[in-house]
Amino acid sequence: MSMQKTTIAKALNTGLRRAMERDPKVILQGEDIGKLGGVFRITEHLQKDFGEDRVIDTPLAESGILGTGIGLALRGYRPVIEIQFDGFVYPAFDQIVSQLSKLHSRSRGAVKVPVVVRIPMGGGIGAVEHHSESNEAYFAHTLGLRVVFCSNPEDAYWMIQQAIECDDPVIFYEPKRRYHEKGEVDFDAPSAPRDLFSAHTVREGTDLTLACWGPMVKVCLDAARVAAEEGRSLEVIDLRSVSPLDIDAITRSVEKTGRLVVAQEAPSFVSVGSEIAALVTERCFYSLESPVIRVAGWNTPYPASKLEEHYLPDLDRVLDGVDRALAY
Amino acid sequence: MSDTDVAASPSGGMDHHVSVDPAIVTEPRPAADGGPDMVQLLTPEGERVHHTEYDAIIDALSHDELRAFYRDLVLIRRVDQEATALQRQGELGLWASLLGQEAAQIGCGRAMRTQDHAFPGYREHGIAWTRGLDPMRLIAMYRGVDKGAWDPAEFGFHGYTIVIGNQSLIGTGYAMGIQRDGAVGTGDDQRDAAVIACMGDGATAQGDNNEAFVFAGVYNSPVVFFCQNNQWAISEPNARQTRAPIYKRADGFGFPGIRVDGNDVLASYAVTKTMLDRARSGDGPSLVEAYTYRMAAHTTSDDPTKYRVSAEVEIWKLRDPIARYKRWLMSEGIADHDYFEAIDREADELGEHVRTATVSMPDPDVGDIFDQVYVEPHQQVADDKATFTAYLESFEGQEVQA
Numbered sequence: 001m002s003m004q005k006t007t008i009a010k011a012l013n014t015g016l017r018r019a020m021e022r023d024p025k026v027i028l029q030g031e032d033i034g035k036l037g038g039v040f041r042i043t044e045h046l047q048k049d050f051g052e053d054r055v056i057d058t059p060l061a062e063s064g065i066l067g068t069g070i071g072l073a074l075r076g077y078r079p080v081i082e083i084q085f086d087g088f089v090y091p092a093f094d095q096i097v098s099q100l101s102k103l104h105s106r107s108r109g110a111v112k113v114p115v116v117v118r119i120p121m122g123g124g125i126g127a128v129e130h131h132s133e134s135n136e137a138y139f140a141h142t143l144g145l146r147v148v149f150c151s152n153p154e155d156a157y158w159m160i161q162q163a164i165e166c167d168d169p170v171i172f173y174e175p176k177r178r179y180h181e182k183g184e185v186d187f188d189a190p191s192a193p194r195d196l197f198s199a200h201t202v203r204e205g206t207d208l209t210l211a212c213w214g215p216m217v218k219v220c221l222d223a224a225r226v227a228a229e230e231g232r233s234l235e236v237i238d239l240r241s242v243s244p245l246d247i248d249a250i251t252r253s254v255e256k257t258g259r260l261v262v263a264q265e266a267p268s269f270v271s272v273g274s275e276i277a278a279l280v281t282e283r284c285f286y287s288l289e290s291p292v293i294r295v296a297g298w299n300t301p302y303p304a305s306k307l308e309e310h311y312l313p314d315l316d317r318v319l320d321g322v323d324r325a326l327a328y
Numbered sequence: 329m330s331d332t333d334v335a336a337s338p339s340g341g342m343d344h345h346v347s348v349d350p351a352i353v354t355e356p357r358p359a360a361d362g363g364p365d366m367v368q369l370l371t372p373e374g375e376r377v378h379h380t381e382y383d384a385i386i387d388a389l390s391h392d393e394l395r396a397f398y399r400d401l402v403l404i405r406r407v408d409q410e411a412t413a414l415q416r417q418g419e420l421g422l423w424a425s426l427l428g429q430e431a432a433q434i435g436c437g438r439a440m441r442t443q444d445h446a447f448p449g450y451r452e453h454g455i456a457w458t459r460g461l462d463p464m465r466l467i468a469m470y471r472g473v474d475k476g477a478w479d480p481a482e483f484g485f486h487g488y489t490i491v492i493g494n495q496s497l498i499g500t501g502y503a504m505g506i507q508r509d510g511a512v513g514t515g516d517d518q519r520d521a522a523v524i525a526c527m528g529d530g531a532t533a534q535g536d537n538n539e540a541f542v543f544a545g546v547y548n549s550p551v552v553f554f555c556q557n558n559q560w561a562i563s564e565p566n567a568r569q570t571r572a573p574i575y576k577r578a579d580g581f582g583f584p585g586i587r588v589d590g591n592d593v594l595a596s597y598a599v600t601k602t603m604l605d606r607a608r609s610g611d612g613p614s615l616v617e618a619y620t621y622r623m624a625a626h627t628t629s630d631d632p633t634k635y636r637v638s639a640e641v642e643i644w645k646l647r648d649p650i651a652r653y654k655r656w657l658m659s660e661g662i663a664d665h666d667y668f669e670a671i672d673r674e675a676d677e678l679g680e681h682v683r684t685a686t687v688s689m690p691d692p693d694v695g696d697i698f699d700q701v702y703v704e705p706h707q708q709v710a711d712d713k714a715t716f717t718a719y720l721e722s723f724e725g726q727e728v729q730a
Contacts, residue, residue, distance in 0.1 A: 071497065104703060111481075
C-alpha cells in the first residue's frame, strides 16, 4: 500500500483491523458497530471479517458496555469500546471514573484494565443537543486514565493501535467533523512515527506558540498560515495527549516564543487550557512576554446548532487571541 | 405495598422456576418469613425439610464436608466480631459486619469451583473466606492500609467494590470472557467456569444491576447473580428499593430467579450449586435471592436504633444460621460436643491472631500514593512524586522541635 491519501475514518478502520489481526484478544464493543459499522462507519466490515464474538453489538446501555468491557479486560481481553457520541458517555461515567481508572492502583498493580474508549467528539456538524461536546476535562481530571486525541489520518491510524497496545485505560477522542478530511498515511511504515503521549510540533515558528488538539489543530494551522502572510511566525503544537500532558514540549516552545495561546472547543472554565496556562506560568514565568490566552468555547452549554459557528473558536477568533497576546 | 406483601400474594404462575414438593410444605410460609416460594432445607429449629430437587445435592456431601460448613460459619463470625471490636478500639477506620449473613455466604462460596470467579461488594467476608483469602487482607482495607490489594486471579475473588452495583456489570463482562475462552458447556469439570456477581437488596435499585441482567440475558452468559437480601439498605427497608420481590424480577429479564433461605447454609449451597452448574453447562444466567437479615449495623458508623425496632432483630435472632445448623449436625450425629469445642478453640486462636496481626500491621509507604496509578509512566504523576519527595527531603537533618 505504502503512502496513501486517506481519511481519518478509513485510517481508524484500518488501524482497528490491524490491531485485531495482530492480537486475537482485541474485541470491539458498542452500539450499532456490527452490521451497520457504527453511525460513523468506523467499524465497517469488521464484524463480517472477525465475527460477532469479536465485534459485539451491545444493548443500548453505556454503563453496561463499560462495565462488561472492564470485566472482559480482567479476563485478559483488550476491549475497544465505541461510545456513539460524546454526550452519551455520561451514563458510563461511573464505571469509567469509579472502576476503570482505579482498578490498577486499587489492586496495587495486580490487575490491568487495558480498555480503550473511543469517543467521537466536538461540534461543527449541525447536530442536535448532546452530539457536539468536548468533555475531555472530566477524564483528564481523573488520574488513572489516559486521554488522547487524533487530529489527522496518520495519527488516527497509529494512535488507535498504540492505544490498544497500552496497558492503561485510554480515552480516545476522534474529531468527528474531521472524519472525512484526507491526509497521507504510510500504512507500510514499520512502526509509529511518534510516541502516543508526546506532543507534535506541526508547524515551527518564533513569535507565538499555539497549543491545540483534535479538531482545533486544523483551525490553528490555518490561522498560522494567515498570520504568516501578515509577517507573524506562529508555532503550532498538536498536543495529541492531554493526559499525560507533554508539558515539556509546550514550555520548550514558550521559552523560545515567549507567548502562548491555547485553542480548544471546550469551555475555558476549569479546562485543559486552564491547566496548561497554570503549568506554563509556574514553569516559565520569566520567559513569558504576555499572559497565556485561552481561545475556547464559551462558558455555556453547547448551543443549538444554528449558533454553533458563534460558539466554536474559528480562525478569526484564534487570530484575535494571537493579536491580544502580541499586544503586550 | 412491601416486598413481603407481594410475596404473600398468590403467585399467579410466576414461580414456575421453583418446584416445592406439596406433600412437604403443607402450610404456606408467611410472607415475613420469606413467603411460600422460598427454598428452605433446614428450619430455624434445625429440622431438615426435604426437597425433591435439592436433597440429592445435600445427600452427596460427606460428613467432613458438612462439618467444614460449620467451621466456616463459626470462624468467619469470629473474624467479624473481632473486626467490629477492633474498630471500636480505634484500630480500624470502619467495618461492615456480615453478622447474620454467614450461611448465605458460606453456602454460596462453597458451591463455587476453583475456576469460578466471585465479584463481591464490601461485606462478602464469608465468600472471601471460602476462596482462601486471608481475612487480614480484608481488615487491611478497613484499617486504611490499602484499598483491598489482593490479586483476584489468585483467589477467583475480585476486589471489594464500594460503589453499589458496579461489580455486577464487571462480573457479567468477565462471564462474557469465559464464553469467548470456550470455557462453558464443554462438559469438562476442570474447565467450565462461571461467575458469582454479588449484590444486596439496595443494589437491585441500581441501573448497573439491571443493565447486568440485560447483558447476561442477551448473551446467555455464565453468571449467577447472588443477591443477599438482608432487608436493609442502611436505613431503608426493601419497600424503598423494590415493589416486586427481588427473585421475581429475573422473570422479566428472561432467566430463572429463586428465593432461598439465606440463613440456611444447606439451602444456600444447594441452590447456588444448581445455578452455577447450570451456568457452566451453558444454560445461562440466574438470580438467587438469599433471604436473610443484617443483624448488626450497616457499618460501624451506623446507628440502626434510629430506623428499626429491636423486636424485629429479636425475631431474626431465632433464625440464627449457626444455631440451627449446629442443632441439626448434633441431632444427625454428624458432629459431637468434642468437635464443637475444638472449633470454638480454633475460633479463639483465630480471634487472637486477628487482634495481634491488626495492631502490628505496618503503615504503608508514602510512595504508595503515586506508585501503580498507571502501568506505564505518566508525567504528571511522576512530577508530583518528585515534588513531594523533594518536599520531604527538605526536612531531613532539621531538628524536631519538642
